[in-house]
Amino acid sequence: MQTSGLWRTSTFRLSALFGALYALGIVLLLGLVYVQTAAYLAGRSDRIIRAEADVMERGGPDDILRAMSRASSRDPFSRFALYAATGERVAGDAPLNPSDLPLNGQPRETRLGPGIPARALAERTPWGEILIVARDSRQIVELRHIVLSALIWSGAIIAILGLASGIGLSLRPLARIRSMQAASDAITSGDFSRRLPIAGARDELDELATIANQMMDEAVRLMIQARTVGEGVAHELRSPLTRLRASLDHAAQGLEADDGRRRLLEACVGEADGVLKRFHALLRIAALEARGRGLARPPVPLAIIVEQIAELYAPLAAERGLALKVSSAPGLLIEADGELIFEALSNLVDNGLKFTPAGGEVRLGAAPGPGGPIIEVADTGPGIAQAERAFVTRRFYRSPRHAQASGHGLGLSLVAAVADLHGFGLEFDDAGPGTIVRIICRAPLG
Amino acid sequence: MRSNDWPDLAGLLAVGATHSLPRVLTIEDDEPTAGEIARELTAHGFTVDCAARGEEGLRLAKDGAYDAITLDRMLPDLDGLTIASSLKAGGVDTPILMISALDDVDERVRGLRAGGDDYLTKPFALAEMAARVEVLVRRRRAEADRLVLKYADLELDLVHHAARRGAREIRLFPKEIKLLELFMRNPGQTLTRAMIFERVWGYSFDPGTNLIDVHIKGLRQKLDAPGSASLIQTVRGAGYCLRAD
Numbered sequence: 001m002q003t004s005g006l007w008r009t010s011t012f013r014l015s016a017l018f019g020a021l022y023a024l025g026i027v028l029l030l031g032l033v034y035v036q037t038a039a040y041l042a043g044r045s046d047r048i049i050r051a052e053a054d055v056m057e058r059g060g061p062d063d064i065l066r067a068m069s070r071a072s073s074r075d076p077f078s079r080f081a082l083y084a085a086t087g088e089r090v091a092g093d094a095p096l097n098p099s100d101l102p103l104n105g106q107p108r109e110t111r112l113g114p115g116i117p118a119r120a121l122a123e124r125t126p127w128g129e130i131l132i133v134a135r136d137s138r139q140i141v142e143l144r145h146i147v148l149s150a151l152i153w154s155g156a157i158i159a160i161l162g163l164a165s166g167i168g169l170s171l172r173p174l175a176r177i178r179s180m181q182a183a184s185d186a187i188t189s190g191d192f193s194r195r196l197p198i199a200g201a202r203d204e205l206d207e208l209a210t211i212a213n214q215m216m217d218e219a220v221r222l223m224i225q226a227r228t229v230g231e232g233v234a235h236e237l238r239s240p241l242t243r244l245r246a247s248l249d250h251a252a253q254g255l256e257a258d259d260g261r262r263r264l265l266e267a268c269v270g271e272a273d274g275v276l277k278r279f280h281a282l283l284r285i286a287a288l289e290a291r292g293r294g295l296a297r298p299p300v301p302l303a304i305i306v307e308q309i310a311e312l313y314a315p316l317a318a319e320r321g322l323a324l325k326v327s328s329a330p331g332l333l334i335e336a337d338g339e340l341i342f343e344a345l346s347n348l349v350d351n352g353l354k355f356t357p358a359g360g361e362v363r364l365g366a367a368p369g370p371g372g373p374i375i376e377v378a379d380t381g382p383g384i385a386q387a388e389r390a391f392v393t394r395r396f397y398r399s400p401r402h403a404q405a406s407g408h409g410l411g412l413s414l415v416a417a418v419a420d421l422h423g424f425g426l427e428f429d430d431a432g433p434g435t436i437v438r439i440i441c442r443a444p445l446g
Numbered sequence: 447m448r449s450n451d452w453p454d455l456a457g458l459l460a461v462g463a464t465h466s467l468p469r470v471l472t473i474e475d476d477e478p479t480a481g482e483i484a485r486e487l488t489a490h491g492f493t494v495d496c497a498a499r500g501e502e503g504l505r506l507a508k509d510g511a512y513d514a515i516t517l518d519r520m521l522p523d524l525d526g527l528t529i530a531s532s533l534k535a536g537g538v539d540t541p542i543l544m545i546s547a548l549d550d551v552d553e554r555v556r557g558l559r560a561g562g563d564d565y566l567t568k569p570f571a572l573a574e575m576a577a578r579v580e581v582l583v584r585r586r587r588a589e590a591d592r593l594v595l596k597y598a599d600l601e602l603d604l605v606h607h608a609a610r611r612g613a614r615e616i617r618l619f620p621k622e623i624k625l626l627e628l629f630m631r632n633p634g635q636t637l638t639r640a641m642i643f644e645r646v647w648g649y650s651f652d653p654g655t656n657l658i659d660v661h662i663k664g665l666r667q668k669l670d671a672p673g674s675a676s677l678i679q680t681v682r683g684a685g686y687c688l689r690a691d
Contacts, residue, residue, distance in 0.1 A: 242571065243482075246482075249666075266682070284651075312653075339650075346651075346654075347654070350654050410673075
């Protein structure tokens, strides 16, 4: 959300809308003033030329020439012309011919030469000559220009002011939105102690942030409750279960080796061991999740971990008729708890060996990636269906297709917890056929 | 397996010991747990003294010549770590098995660094605890720095990384040598899978499936002549044991 976000803020939209409405109002007002003024000035011109025509005609044919020269000297804006009935000019200097205007005595728009607009009328005098009275209306046109440029300028200034105030007013809410976004990003990436910032302005943003924070509090409370219920059960049941296992074991030891009851008791011990292992794994994941990120760790060479895994699992792979292939680019370092990474990788390789049918292969590789080393565990097994990928890291999730396989369904949860603890990415992909699991590490800084 | 199938520790350890039965001090504030530990260790041929408080435990540990101590990490008065480090500082080199409810790699490292010789997380199987105490006691009494180990007709030379059974040379990988060394330093003792994984590979999580079993199987194939009984025997429900019947 950069500048594009600015145009979308409600403050900006509101101030832009008000700016536009205000500009429109100003344009309408000035337009009205302009139309009214223009009409008034035109009307006034018309009345003057009408009055002058009347004055001249009143004196009759003998007096008209004198009246014309008098009027000319008195009013520099008025021009006159008198034509004989036959059509030749008798007096006056108005550059208009009787053919230019209708002889009806109604003033109308015309020109007194290039660039000189005017109002003028022409009519036949009672004694038969043709009188033309014109009035220079450049003033009106100039006024029109003044009003028009006022219109354009004020409109532009208001639009710019509206835009600027919109941006100005939006910057603060936008900055607050950004800090809220930063906070919610932190929350999404696992920092559940963060909350949305509250500016203390008691405005609608603060209100929204308060509501969101209350929702977060409740969600975190429920999450902790849900988690601690499971952990509490696991924790509380471990000791009695261990004692139960010990008693069963003692009872089994007391029977002959070929006694059927002994086999039954030993099966019970095995089941109890399975439950204890699940509890142990569950508590371990919980402990990892509670540990939180941000611990500084010394860099660990990946090649050594990969090599150890290969050495640890080679016999198991050989026994299952699988090829275990490892590769590691030299010099790869990750800032991580080496033991946890080892445990996570051993889980992934163990899964690969468990689900891949004999004759297949499991590959473990570490290679440099754009943001840091990428560790990849790939197998040629049945793969993880696209729809299942979102679930596989959930606690106790086991694919319905592998309900028969041994294990407690916590392996990938642990891998996810380890990756999360380090801020590493975890990705599932299709090896076609088979599964690829990628751990995307961050390279050590500096 | 009956309790009399356990190695006759008393007999094994009698040589060089000032007393016939190895003595263990259990410092544990939870009475039922202390009782269980005492019962199990007694069944394995130990004499057990219990201390419920840290102060008392520390005093007993300093005065009495014990062969091993089981030490609870969390005690009402003194912290287990404090007891371990003050014992080591006071020149008491009795091996200590730290027992803790805190299950964390860092916690484990802290416990071992403070002077614990081994670390066990609560809740634990009693057999696992007993096996670890036995290994601690034996390690103390045995010549830990010996570099040529012998058991029955098996010989392991740690200087030349060579192993032989009778006249037959056996070629072993480095991890197999470590594995065999663990068994040969603790003959006749049950080693659990968790102990083996910790001592040989240095990791303390549950490796899952039958990972350790496969490694043992590989080692057996190299050690044993086809058809003959294996030197490394399976102890059902517990682990493995080096024993020549």
